[in-house]
Amino acid sequence: MQMAVVNLAAGQTVYSEAGKFLFCSDDVVIETKPSQPDAPGQPQGQPAGAGGFGGLLRGAMDAGKRMLAGESFAFQHFTTRGGDGLLALAGVLPGEMRVLELDGATTWFAEKDAFVAAEAGVKFDIAFAGARQGFSGGEGFVLEKFTGLGSLLIAGAGNFVDINPAEYGGRLRVDTGCVVAWDQNIRYGVERVGSLNRQGVMNAVFGGEGLSLATLEGDGRVILQSMTIDGLAKALAKNTGAGDKKTGAGMGGLFGGSAD
Structure with a gap:
């Protein structure tokens, strides 16, 4: 598992x-707040385009959207008292991390829980996928959306691979749980695996992919991961207590205790 030392x-x-x-x-100061920090050059405490009661209302709405997406209600802000400080951050699953440099013109979308940290100039928001993509896709109904200027840190499970669909015919079909992030030049969708016939049912039930695959089209950057959260959960559930079974633990006094 990787971590970022900043x-x-x-x-x-x-x-x-x-x-x-x-x-x-x-020397690092940690503050927990319901809103993200002000972008450089923006008046303190003034969300872009809103102030006073409007700013308070906007902050509450943003927090509500994050809670709807299953994200944390508040952010942690990190600054220093003067000199350079050391800060370490990481995701919550064994896997990779990636730094994305936002140039102020590019928008990135990511799966839920991919966000780790960002500079103040990066705006975190929630994007709602279409109904079909939301209810059929592994990314869920809600996605993370990032705009602005600065460094963005994301994390996922397993190993990462960067692919441009334009280099492989313009379109990729991916296990819905393997999608980590994509830029604004990519169209994300969901398609059914085969037809509702005998082979289609075999693919869905015994192929391990379910009824849907994610589709990623366009000329842009896509980040995929080698491990799915669903696959990790199933592996952990399947092997829970495997060590006890091998050593005979949990079988009562007959095989318990020392072998001396």
């Missing part, structure tokens, strides 16, 4: 989702 410069603010913090040097 050199936090004076005047720089990094924010993360609750639960992604690991450790920091003593």
Whole structure:
């Protein structure tokens, strides 16, 4: 499992989702707030385009959207008291991390829980997928959306691979649980695996893919992961207590205790 060790410069603010913090040097200030930090050059406490009661209402709506998506209600903000500070962050599953540099013109979409941390100039938002994609796709009805300027840190399970669908005929079909993130040039959708005939049922039931695959089309960047959360959960459930079975533990006094 990877972690990101950040050199936090004076005047720089990094924010993360609750639960992604690991450790920091003593000069790092940690604050928990329901809103993301102000972008550089933006008036303190003034969300873009809103102030006063409007800003408060907007902050409450943003927090409500995050809770609907299953994200944490609040963000953790990290700054330093003056000099450079040390900050370490990580995802919640064994896997890779990736830094995406947002240029102010590119939008990125990611699966739920992919977000780890970002600079203050990166705006975190919630995007609602279409009904069919939401209820059929492994990414769920709600996606994470990132815009703005600065570094964005995401994490996923297993190993990452970067693919441009344009280099492989323009379209990819992917296990819905393997999709991590994609940029605005990619069209995300969901399609049924085969027809509702004998072979289609065999593919869905015994092929392990279910009834749907994700489709990714266009000329852009796609990040996929080698491990699905569903696959990891099934493997853990299948092997729970396997060590006890091998050693005879849990079979009462007959095989318990020392072998001496």
